[in-house]
Amino acid sequence: MDEDLKKMKTISCHKTKKLIGEYSQGLLALPWAERVREHLLVCPDCQKEYRKTQELVRLLKHDRLPDPGERFWKGMTNEVMSQVRQARTEPREIPWFRIIWDRPFRWPGYAWATALLLILLTPVYIYTIHFKNPPRPPGVEGALSDWPGERGGESLATILETLSLKESSRLEKKVVAQLGKDLPNQTFLRTNDEPFGDLSLSLDGLNKEELELLIDKLQTGRSVGFKEEGRYAA
Amino acid sequence: MTDDQLVQRVKDGDLLAFEELVLRYQKPVYYFVLRTLKNTLEAEDTVQKIFLLAYQNIKGFRSESAFKTWLYRIGVNQCNNFFRQNKNREFASLDELPVADLTVDQEGDVLEKESLQTLRDAVERLPQKQKMVVTLRIYQELSFEEIGTVLAMGTNSAKVNFHHAMGNLKKWMKT
Numbered sequence: 001m002d003e004d005l006k007k008m009k010t011i012s013c014h015k016t017k018k019l020i021g022e023y024s025q026g027l028l029a030l031p032w033a034e035r036v037r038e039h040l041l042v043c044p045d046c047q048k049e050y051r052k053t054q055e056l057v058r059l060l061k062h063d064r065l066p067d068p069g070e071r072f073w074k075g076m077t078n079e080v081m082s083q084v085r086q087a088r089t090e091p092r093e094i095p096w097f098r099i100i101w102d103r104p105f106r107w108p109g110y111a112w113a114t115a116l117l118l119i120l121l122t123p124v125y126i127y128t129i130h131f132k133n134p135p136r137p138p139g140v141e142g143a144l145s146d147w148p149g150e151r152g153g154e155s156l157a158t159i160l161e162t163l164s165l166k167e168s169s170r171l172e173k174k175v176v177a178q179l180g181k182d183l184p185n186q187t188f189l190r191t192n193d194e195p196f197g198d199l200s201l202s203l204d205g206l207n208k209e210e211l212e213l214l215i216d217k218l219q220t221g222r223s224v225g226f227k228e229e230g231r232y233a234a
Numbered sequence: 235m236t237d238d239q240l241v242q243r244v245k246d247g248d249l250l251a252f253e254e255l256v257l258r259y260q261k262p263v264y265y266f267v268l269r270t271l272k273n274t275l276e277a278e279d280t281v282q283k284i285f286l287l288a289y290q291n292i293k294g295f296r297s298e299s300a301f302k303t304w305l306y307r308i309g310v311n312q313c314n315n316f317f318r319q320n321k322n323r324e325f326a327s328l329d330e331l332p333v334a335d336l337t338v339d340q341e342g343d344v345l346e347k348e349s350l351q352t353l354r355d356a357v358e359r360l361p362q363k364q365k366m367v368v369t370l371r372i373y374q375e376l377s378f379e380e381i382g383t384v385l386a387m388g389t390n391s392a393k394v395n396f397h398h399a400m401g402n403l404k405k406w407m408k409t
Contacts, residue, residue, distance in 0.1 A: 021400050022393065025371075027378065052404055060357075060372045060403075063350050065265055068274075073260065076278065080256050080285045084249065087290060 011035040016046045024053045237301040244292050252292075256285055259302065262374055263309055269369050270313045280316060284308050299383050306374070306384040310366065349407075356406040364399035367392055 011032075016039045022028040023036045040047050235254070243251035263284060268277040287308050288295075295304055357365060366385055370376045376384065381392040 018397055021397050022378075053400060056400060056403055056407065057372065059349060059353050060368070063353060065268060076260055076264070076281065077253065077256050080260070080282050081249070081253055083282060083286050084252060084289045087286060088249075 011039050013039075013043060013046055016040070016043070017049050020046070020050050020053050024050065024057055238297050241292065241295060241297070241301055244289070252289055255288075255301065259305055260285070263305060266306065266369060266374055267309055267313060269373060270366070271316060276316065280309075280312050284312055287312075300380070303376070303380050303383045306370070306376070306380075307386075310384055352407060353403070356403050359406060360399055360402060363387075364395050364402070367395040368399045368403075371396055 016036055019028055019032060019036050023033060028036060040050055235251075237255070237258075240251045240255050244255070260281065264277060264281045267280050267284070268274060271277050271280065284305065288305055295301070299307075357368065360368065363385065367381055370381045370384060371378070378392045378396070379389045381387075381396075382389040385392065387395075
């Protein structure tokens with residue numbers, strides 16, 4: 001018997017109390033309605049809660065507002081319809097943004113939005129392509145952004161001399177950005193007869209004084225005169 | 235004719251169809267607004283505004299929700315607008331809200347009226363959302379799903395608000 005009771009009480013009291021509001025108004029769907037019903041059969045505490053809820057709902061529904069009468073309702077209908085007829089004949093005031101959005105100069109709003117976007121983005125595109133990443137002049141090898149890796153023959157001094165004004169300026173900025181970096185060992189740029197690796201990697205190996213000297217040489221157009229001690233500065 | 239059919243006719247320009255919708259819904263909408271605003275004159279004006287707005291915007295009404303739900307949604311917005319515009323005004327006390335005559339015996343009548351007054355005081359104490367949920371559920375008999383649509387909340391949220399409202403009312407009715 002106790003086992004049967006336990007089974008019937010499978011839904012908890014907490015859950016039942018949460019659902020009692022819906023259940024009392026017949027809004028609870030199966031199978032929850034059935035579970036609540038079964039629980040209420042065996043749980044006096046929840047039964048008490050259910051009765052309180054029913055009484056509250058009854059009291060709430062009992063609070064009726066008086067009917068103002070047929071004359072009132074007819075009057076309201078007439079007033080509403082009169083305002084509706086008036087609104088029909090009068091042109092509705094359309095907000096200015098609506099006018100612009102709907103059909104300004106015979107273009108719909110989304111067309112204007114697209115055109116505006118293109119107008120704003122075009123200069124950004126031009127700047128990015130032609131000024132920030134200018135096309136490389138032909139024949140200048142060892143451009144900073146994609147130094148092809150170690151190759152025989154080109155010394156840093158030669159490379160530096162072939163750089164355009166813009167490339168020198170970029171190299172200078174890169175070097176300046178590296179100033180202040182603590183390096184574990186002193187390294188030097190290789191010059192003249194040795195092949196070179198990636199110039200930006202070479203810069204990583206420089207200490208502060210070397211970088212400043214490099215900047216100085218770049219500005220005056222002189223060749224760099226460092227010598228590495230035993231290994232590549234890559 | 236169903237509401238959707240009437241709405242379609244209104245969209246096609248049939249004013250009589252709109253009048254039919256007004257006749258169908260003016261009473262429940264009026265009672266809802268009156269319970270919310272607690273002032274008969276304001277309620278009248280607001281109801282007229284609600285139907286006028288409904289007519290003006292009916293072309294944008296898509297039958298994703300029921301017309302009734304949409305109308306109540308306009309009603310809730312208008313009531314909220316009213317409260318926003320009249321923040322500093324004092325509203326009518328509950329005593330001014332008319333109570334229907336109860337057809338019970340004299341003693342029962344007095345007791346019932348006292349309980350009703352206590353109940354109204356308790357309902358007035360509820361947070362606005364809970365109050366709206368109770369009004370729409372008990373008096374307008376909207377489902378929780380419809381209430382969720384009207385108040386821009388989920389169905390479960392509407393149920394939770396109702397549950398909390400009932401809990402609060404039971405607590406306050408005791409004291």
